Amino acid sequence: MEKLWIGNEVIKESGLFAGVPRINLMFPAASITRICQHSTGEVFLPGTDFLHTPGDDFITRPAGSRIPFFPESALHPVENLRLHPAVDANAIDNAVDGGNLLFNNAGFFALNQIDISYTAKITPVWPTDPLLQPERLQRFREKLAAGEPLKLTLIGDSISEGFNATKFVNIPPFAPCYMEQICSKLKITFTNRAIGGTGIQHACRIEKEYLADAPDLLVIAYGMNNFAAMPVTEFLDHLQTIIAHCRKVNPHTGYLLITSMSGNPLWKPTIPGPDAVYAEKLRDFVAAAPQDTALADVAAVWQKFLERKSFYDLTGNGVNHPNDYGHRIYASTILQTLTGKEMFN
Numbered sequence: 125m126e127k128l129w130i131g132n133e134v135i136k137e138s139g140l141f142a143g144v145p146r147i148n149l150m151f152p153a154a155s156i157t158r159i160c161q162h163s164t165g166e167v168f169l170p171g172t173d174f175l176h177t178p179g180d181d182f183i184t185r186p187a188g189s190r191i192p193f194f195p196e197s198a199l200h201p202v203e204n205l206r207l208h209p210a211v212d213a214n215a216i217d218n219a220v221d222g223g224n225l226l227f228n229n230a231g232f233f234a235l236n237q238i239d240i241s242y243t244a245k246i247t248p249v250w251p252t253d254p255l256l257q258p259e260r261l262q263r264f265r266e267k268l269a270a271g272e273p274l275k276l277t278l279i280g281d282s283i284s285e286g287f288n289a290t291k292f293v294n295i296p297p298f299a300p301c302y303m304e305q306i307c308s309k310l311k312i313t314f315t316n317r318a319i320g321g322t323g324i325q326h327a328c329r330i331e332k333e334y335l336a337d338a339p340d341l342l343v344i345a346y347g348m349n350n351f352a353a354m355p356v357t358e359f360l361d362h363l364q365t366i367i368a369h370c371r372k373v374n375p376h377t378g379y380l381l382i383t384s385m386s387g388n389p390l391w392k393p394t395i396p397g398p399d400a401v402y403a404e405k406l407r408d409f410v411a412a413a414p415q416d417t418a419l420a421d422v423a424a425v426w427q428k429f430l431e432r433k434s435f436y437d438l439t440g441n442g443v444n445h446p447n448d449y450g451h452r453i454y455a456s457t458i459l460q461t462l463t464g465k466e467m468f469n
Contacts, residue, residue, distance in 0.1 A: 125305040128456055129248045136239035138162065138449035141193040142436035145185040150251075150432050152181040153242040159183070159191075162448065163234045163296050166190075179245055181432075192236040199226045199436075216443055218392045225391055227442040229287065231295040234440070234447060251428030252421075256464045260418040261378045264341050265464070274312045277337040278303050279327055279366075280345030282320030283385065288440025289451050302446075302454035303343070309459065315339070323349040324362045331366075335373045342370060342377050343458075347384030347406075348444050351398040356405045363409065367417065378416045381406055382458065383423035387444040388435055394444055399423065420461040422454055429453060 129135055132154075139147035156176050159168045168174055173189040176182075185191055200223050201215045208216040208227055216227035258265075267274055278284050286292035286301035300308070307314035315337050317330055324346035327334075334342060344366060350359050367379055383403040387394025403423035410419040429438065440447040446454065 125309045125455055125459070126452060128452055129244070132244045132247055133157070134240075134242050134244055134248060136162075136241055136449070138237050138433075138437050138447060139183075139240050140233070140237045140434070140436045141185050141191060142434060143194065143196045143199060145193060147183050147185075147238075147240070147437065148432050148434070149181045149183070149240065149242065150429070151244040151246060151248050152179055154178055154245040155243050156183070157241040157243060159238055159240050161191075161235070162237045162239050163231065163290065165296070168238065183240065191238060194226070194236070194436075200224060201226060216391070220390050220392055220395060225388060225442055229293075229441050229445075231288075231290065231293045233288065233436075233442065234290050234293070234295060237437070237447060237449075250425075251431070252424050254460055255419060255421050255424075257418045257461065258464050260415050261341070261380070261462070262415065263376060264378045264462070267340065268310065268312075268462070274310075274341070275315070275337065275339045276303075276307060276312050276341045276343060277315045277334045277339040278318055278343045278345065279330065279334055280318040280343070280382070281322050281347075281349050282318070283348060283445055283454075284318035284343075284345045284382075285316065285320045286318075287320060288445045288447060290448055297448070299448040299451065302451040302458065305451070305455040306459050306462070310462070318345065321349065322346075323354065324359055324366075325354075327362065327366050331369060335370060338374045339377055341380055341462075343380045343382065345382040345384070347382075347399070347402050348387060348394070351384075351387075351402060352393045352395075356398075356402050359402065360405060360409055367413075371416075378418070379413075380418050380420055380458070380461070381410060382420045382454075383407075385422060385426045385438075385446055385450065385454070386430070388439070388442065391443045418461060420458040422457050425453060425457045426450075 215224040289301040291298045386399045
């Protein structure tokens with residue numbers, strides 16, 4: 125699993141010139157090590173393809189650069205539309221202004237985003253205090269520390285199924301989804317029962333499957349498809365039912381709940397507000413839960429990244445999926461929660 129940074133070296137931070145010829149960096153950069161196209165690896169040249177002044181926390185794109193650029197109009201297409209759910213969709217409707225948004229559920233964004241590696245001027249620190257919860261998931265942690273075999277089952281929506289990790293859409297660099305990264309690193313047996321397009325209500329339909337897994341850890345990662353369609357109280361009722369049924373059948377299972385990334389703020393199903401409410405109520409739910417339940421607070425981390433990064437730097441499809449970098453954010457946050465170790469320095 126590739127870290128986001130090691131010491132002062134920031135590794136393949138994602139960016140897309142979207143709307144403006146500028147990409148913000150997470151940290152001031154003493155120097156740029158390398159900028160390349162994410163999927164093809166094509167290397168871009170300083171002074172010709174990008175500009176950076178040592179110490180600045182951004183790069184800019186000069187005229188004539190080979191790096192892709194999307195003007196504001198391209199982010200709201202009106203011509204030659206192939207609207208979702210067409211297999212080759214290049215746009216999706218239901219934008220907050222009544223129009224369309226740039227969209228692609230395959231490799232389009234990975235083919236236009238860039239990887240920015242640089243030496244930070246200051247030692248990077250994780251943008252929010254880690255929620256390590258060492259008192260929770262004790263059985264899982266003890267077995268992990270002892271190197272004993274562990275089984276993990278993941279239930280959730282398309283983000284957890286793997287969209288839009290490049291391995292999932294079958295283009296280079298073939299980076300796996302967040303949970304595959306985690307389980308490979310920790311050498312945990314992994315069953316992915318996440319299904320795209322579903323919300324938490326779908327979990328009851330596959331209950332027999334994940335109960336039969338008898339996992340050491342059941343990871344529950346819904347939210348994105350429920351934000352606009354389900355009151356959070358109903359969501360928590362479903363969540364409580366999932367855990368209660370599993371406790372009866374598999375008393376040794378632990379539970380890791382994941383707060384979801386936020387979606388495009390210009391798309392009606394993911395307008396800001398409900399996502400924050402969901403995240404806050406999930407924090408309260410876990411705080412009141414028994415010690416067999418823990419929280420990986422991806423939402424809190426994601427929001428801190430968005431204080432510096434554009435949504436288009438992190439998206440895999442334009443509205444509600446992470447790109448490879450976003451899957452790395454997920455993986456890093458969850459791995460830190462499970463191991464109790466600082467994973468980012």
